[in-house]
Amino acid sequence: MRKTWGRYAFATMLVTGLIVSGCSNGGNGNSNSNEKGGNTGGANSSSTADNAVKTEGFPIVDSPIKLKMFTRVAPVNGPFKDMPVFQDYEKMSNIKVDFIEAPTDGFAEKKNLLFASNELPDALYRSGLTQLETVRYGSSGQLIPLENLIDQYAPNLKSLMEQYPEIRAGITTPEGHIYAIPGIVTLGSARTDKRWINKAWLDKLGLKVPETTDDLYEVLKAFRDGDPNSNGKADELPMTARIGMPIVYQMAGAFGLDSQLGYNINVEGDKVHIWSGDEQYKELLVYLNKLYKEKLIDPEIFSHTEAQYLAKQGTGNTGYFFDQTNNNFLTIQDQYVGIAPQAGPNGDRLHSQIAPVPRDYGAFAITSVNKYPEATMRWIDYFYSDEGSTLLRFGREGEHYDLKDGIPYYKEELLSVAGEQAKITPYAGGGAPHIISDKVASFINPPQVQEAYEQLEPYLPKIRYAPPLFDEETAQKVNVLRNDIDKYFEEQSTKFIVGALSFDKWDEFQSTLKKMNIADLEKLYQDAYDKMAK
Structure with a gap:
């Protein structure tokens, strides 16, 4: 990179493309x-x-x-x-x-x-x-x-x-x-969700904290099948997250996918890359589809409310979830422990969800x-x-x-x-x-x-680039592009995860993103980054 900054602060400070001193005239x-x-x-x-x-x-x-x-x-x-x-x-x-x-x-x-x-x-x-x-x-x-x-x-x-x-x-x-x-x-x-796992269940089943995504798969299966709550019923919830796409972003780092500039972006060698249609992303979706198909992910993850999600943390009947604090499970806090992110199939091990x-x-x-x-x-x-x-x-x-x-x-x-x-x-x-x-x-x-x-x-990422504040004209361009791209990306991602869309359609998914001019969107973010990195 042209410049290497040792703190999140400096990366964020420069992201708008100018350093403002005093007030505008x-x-x-x-x-x-x-x-x-x-x-x-x-x-x-x-x-x-x-x-x-x-x-x-x-x-x-x-x-x-x-x-x-x-x-x-x-x-x-x-x-x-x-x-x-x-x-x-x-x-x-x-x-x-x-x-x-x-x-x-x-x-x-x-x-x-x-x-x-x-x-x-x-x-x-x-x-x-x-x-x-x-x-x-x-x-x-x-x-x-x-x-x-x-x-x-x-x-x-x-x-x-x-x-x-x-x-x-x-x-x-x-x-x-x-x-x-x-x-x-x-x-x-206070700038990131932690990864909370049910240590009491791990101990009951004689399991270690999962270090890889393969380990996590085996642990979640044990949570599902091993009756760790000892009630004789298969009612354990192996893994949950907030409604919609958060499960994707919490697991993205294990597949080498970061969240720079406030979007689905990796920055490597001064190059901005939107990874929404990458093979690495496909690997992530295939993994989440496997978890969902085998009832290892909350079946309500795309439908429950925020209140329902928070309540699930406090039941003691959830195996693995993500939240900033232990507020919602205080009465059973000894049952849980915070853990490191899992390493993915290619050795990537990143916790990308950190705010400036x-x-x-x-x-x-x-x-x-x-x-x-x-x-x-x-x-x-x-x-x-x-x-x-x-x-x-x-x-x-x-x-x-x-x-x-x-x-x-x-x-x-x-x-x-x-x-x-x-x-x-x-x-x-x-x-x-x-x-x-x-x-x-x-x-x-x-x-x-x-x-x-x-x-x-x-x-954690060594540098956290905050979302850029574009000028009005550029912001409108970004808005128009992202309105369509983001909606399509999220809808199709959800379908891939729940099995409503076959991975045989992946090439079609990539092709549609290209037709939606995702390359133009990438260039707008690249321009913002170039101004910041000067």
Whole structure:
């Protein structure tokens, strides 16, 4: 490669093709907000006459204001209005937020409908906006630029962007705009799912931890047939994963397939290659088809909901699955252990599912209908501090958590009821806009999770290239190509796995991808990489 970087940070920092320093002189959130009554003023507040926005301290505004935010609610969550973080923060900030809640299942469709109908909230919270959506809705004027608002009203986020330059570069368009801000994860173990295996079953059956995909096949068969739960029934679930394609990506590294630039991409010798139609991918699908056909993979893997998947982790009747933490099986945590990825048929052994520091891209955005963009930016910025993140993740000191050596820990009585902590915080279920550092991660990064992460570390990619933020014209090209290619790729992959499509049709699958101009898509990613690597 032309350049070798020793940290994920630098690879991510350069991926947009430019390193942005300071704020853009182009359009900004404040010019947009001025049209709606807000403007920037002196050093300590905006100069809106009726309700100045303070740049530090609380309350954020002296007179109460209301905001509407569209948000995703995970199956484990309770209503946002009942969460102590939002109840207490309303009193602190003088800003009341009415959340428009949509469940995880079907959330993307509801989000896109908001923009299509132009029935916009003031902001999108835990919104999971993709790079393509961000550019599209930002360019159309439905999302406002945030770079100047960050500079003036987000001291915590601004400080993190200075400390980790890859954050700014990873969320800034080539035109110099920031339309959405991410969740920020400085803790390595919080940026990837672990591989959890039922150690109690291994011990019961006299099996070793699987080191290869062939080993895994034999272990899963033993889980299926060996009655490891000792109930005399063939009711064990050997292996499961989140709905749809995650099983493919979790196993891809064993077949030499990486996930660079946020897509099905390997980067070798400065060459970007989309592997969607490769023989290595066929090998992976053949392997997964064998597991599925022999009832070693969850038969509901393409139909169960997120809630059902999480519940399966806590039954103790699942052999092998993937998740970031041990939250969902805390009551039976001694039954499981984190393991290393398996080596594939050609010796490949890679855990490719590792996110960059700006992990949850597009977690928060402000729309053009927002009358209080300055106050909204101040509101969200609090959660990029350890203090704000502690409130968001742990609730109230003394009631929900205690401090030990300055680190918050949930009270035992809260943990004694499975899933109870998830009712009080929007972080549970992932994607919330805030900072996850070692100072606020006692629950998701206990010793068991740390040990599981240590098993993965030797097999992580040395460089993690984040998804590029294309300019508007290129983003539209990528969007058009990927809409068709991704849909076809996922549909056919699913059919290959479940046996609804014979591998005799592989040549036809490859030919169709070529007709869909996958080579053109590859070139667009190559161009983005070339700009980054200069």
